[in-house]
Amino acid sequence: MNVTQDLSILSLITNASVPVQLVMLLLLSVSFMSWLFIFRKLFAIRQAGIQTEKFERDFWSGSDMNGLYQSAVNDRHRAGSLERIFEAGFREFAKLRAQRGADPSIPVEGARRAMRATYQREMDNLERHLSFLASVGSVSPYVGLFGTVWGIMNSFRGLANVNSATLAHVAPGIAEALIATAIGLFAAIPAVVAYNRYAHDIDRLAIRFESFIEEFSNILQRQSGVGK
Amino acid sequence: MTVAAGALPYEEPGKVSSAVLAVLVHVLLALFLFFGVHWQNRQPEAVTVELWNSLPAPVVQRVEPKPQIKPEPKPEPKPEPKLELKPEPKPEPKPEPIVEKAIEPPKPDIALEKKKEIKKEVPKKAEPEPKKPKPKPKPEPKLNLDRTKDIRAQLERETAELNQQLEKDRILDQMRREAAMFAAKADAAYIAKLKGKIKSNIVLPPDIAGNPEAIFDVVQLPTGEVMSVRLRKSSGHKAYDAAVERAILKSSPLPRPDRPEQFQRGLEIKFRPLD
Numbered sequence: 001m002n003v004t005q006d007l008s009i010l011s012l013i014t015n016a017s018v019p020v021q022l023v024m025l026l027l028l029s030v031s032f033m034s035w036l037f038i039f040r041k042l043f044a045i046r047q048a049g050i051q052t053e054k055f056e057r058d059f060w061s062g063s064d065m066n067g068l069y070q071s072a073v074n075d076r077h078r079a080g081s082l083e084r085i086f087e088a089g090f091r092e093f094a095k096l097r098a099q100r101g102a103d104p105s106i107p108v109e110g111a112r113r114a115m116r117a118t119y120q121r122e123m124d125n126l127e128r129h130l131s132f133l134a135s136v137g138s139v140s141p142y143v144g145l146f147g148t149v150w151g152i153m154n155s156f157r158g159l160a161n162v163n164s165a166t167l168a169h170v171a172p173g174i175a176e177a178l179i180a181t182a183i184g185l186f187a188a189i190p191a192v193v194a195y196n197r198y199a200h201d202i203d204r205l206a207i208r209f210e211s212f213i214e215e216f217s218n219i220l221q222r223q224s225g226v227g228k
Numbered sequence: 229m230t231v232a233a234g235a236l237p238y239e240e241p242g243k244v245s246s247a248v249l250a251v252l253v254h255v256l257l258a259l260f261l262f263f264g265v266h267w268q269n270r271q272p273e274a275v276t277v278e279l280w281n282s283l284p285a286p287v288v289q290r291v292e293p294k295p296q297i298k299p300e301p302k303p304e305p306k307p308e309p310k311l312e313l314k315p316e317p318k319p320e321p322k323p324e325p326i327v328e329k330a331i332e333p334p335k336p337d338i339a340l341e342k343k344k345e346i347k348k349e350v351p352k353k354a355e356p357e358p359k360k361p362k363p364k365p366k367p368e369p370k371l372n373l374d375r376t377k378d379i380r381a382q383l384e385r386e387t388a389e390l391n392q393q394l395e396k397d398r399i400l401d402q403m404r405r406e407a408a409m410f411a412a413k414a415d416a417a418y419i420a421k422l423k424g425k426i427k428s429n430i431v432l433p434p435d436i437a438g439n440p441e442a443i444f445d446v447v448q449l450p451t452g453e454v455m456s457v458r459l460r461k462s463s464g465h466k467a468y469d470a471a472v473e474r475a476i477l478k479s480s481p482l483p484r485p486d487r488p489e490q491f492q493r494g495l496e497i498k499f500r501p502l503d
Binding site: 009010032036038042043044 | 240241242243245246247249250251253254257261262455456457458477
């Protein structure tokens with residue numbers, strides 16, 4: 001072992017001990033999964049934002065509510081979260097108002113409950129996989145650290161058999177071991193950044209949904225008052 | 229129907245494209261690590277380049293001590309001029325005399341005087357070159373062929389000059405060789421310096437029989453710090469081996485050579501207890 005030996009990434013990985021290699025493999029697959037979800041959530045949240053924007057514009061531009069409801073029912077597959085919330089609330093309101101003679105506040109309360117339920121479902125869908133990103137961000141550095149500690153333990157054990165210990169004996173082993181930490185951090189850093197970013201985006205969407213629910217309830221209440 | 233309406237299967241957009249992007253990110257990272265990062269692989273080459281650049285300098289500096297060598301090569305050229313003279317004069321003198329003899333008759337006295345003067349001058353000029361005058365006196369008495377002899381003398385001078393140049397080249401070659409030798413000697417001086425320092429740190433064990441030799445391989449850093457000491461050939465006396473090894477480690481940092489290009493990473497040092 002001399003100092004000028006090849007320290008390229010490839011040789012470092014192939015020379016590592018089996019547990020360290022396993023750790024690296026695990027971290028690599030975790031990193032791949034986390035990047036997969038990062039991109040999927042990126043597309044999903046961006047799309048949800050665009051759809052919400054569009055529906056809010058349509059809704060507040062004073063178009064006919066029945067027309068909006070019909071379009072929402074017709075292409076349900078392309079509808080955004082806010083559109084689905086509106087659809088559920090309007091349907092419930094229309095059904096309850098059809099049953100005449102009841103307290104005028106009942107249709108509004110029913111519509112609000114229906115919208116709440118749809119809102120919860122939509123939020124659940126938006127937040128799916130975010131917990132995975134959070135776990136990757138918090139756990140993978142430790143997994144990498146485990147691989148590093150194991151590799152350093154090994155390299156020091158090998159050092160025990162040598163008479164005169166020099167840095168050249170330990171350095172390659174430590175470099176090998178540190179690769180594991182590097183991979184762990186490579187997996188963790190984007191996951192943490194993405195998790196924080198997406199959590200923030202989803203929070204903002206949730207606030208928009210909730211305020212829409214409140215405002216739409218007000219509109220319905222006014223309509224039921226007019227109808228009475 | 230209405231109840232189930234809210235529970236549409238949720239489909240995230242861009243599943244395929246996100247998978248492709250995730251693969252792309254990892255491939256890019258791998259490429260960057262393999263081709264973008266070179267960890268210390270190139271350093272040894274840079275070191276050798278520096279060594280070669282600085283080697284010519286000592287050759288130039290050691291030009292003065294070489295005059296001592298000149299006497300040695302002089303005996304060598306002697307056979308050579310003789311060899312070269314024989315072929316050269318034969319073709320050249322023949323055409324020239326014909327022309328000159330044709331011109332000579334009209335002005336005999338002056339020409340003779342001039343010839344005499346030239347003859348006198350020739351030996352004078354030839355004197356600094358030690359071996360050439362000796363053959364000349366013998367042809368001189370024969371006189372009448374005078375001009376051709378002058379020309380021969382000239383030729384001799386010219387060939388002698390040529391030979392001198394050849395000599396110079398040879399001497400330069402030798403100088404270069406000597407410079408290399410000198411470097412080796414300086415190396416020996418460096419080794420001696422190293423051994424001196426290490427020896428001062430050796431605590432000789434009391435019961436050594438004879439004068440056994442121990443050979444050590446020492447690896448040092450450019451600063452002279454000892455990185456590793458390995459016993460290559462034991463002296464047969466374990467206490468002495470251990471004492472020398474301790475002394476080498478204690479001598480760290482080792483003395484550095486006078487010229488940095490003499491530095492060697494790996495040294496082979498021999499020790500004898502009675503040195």
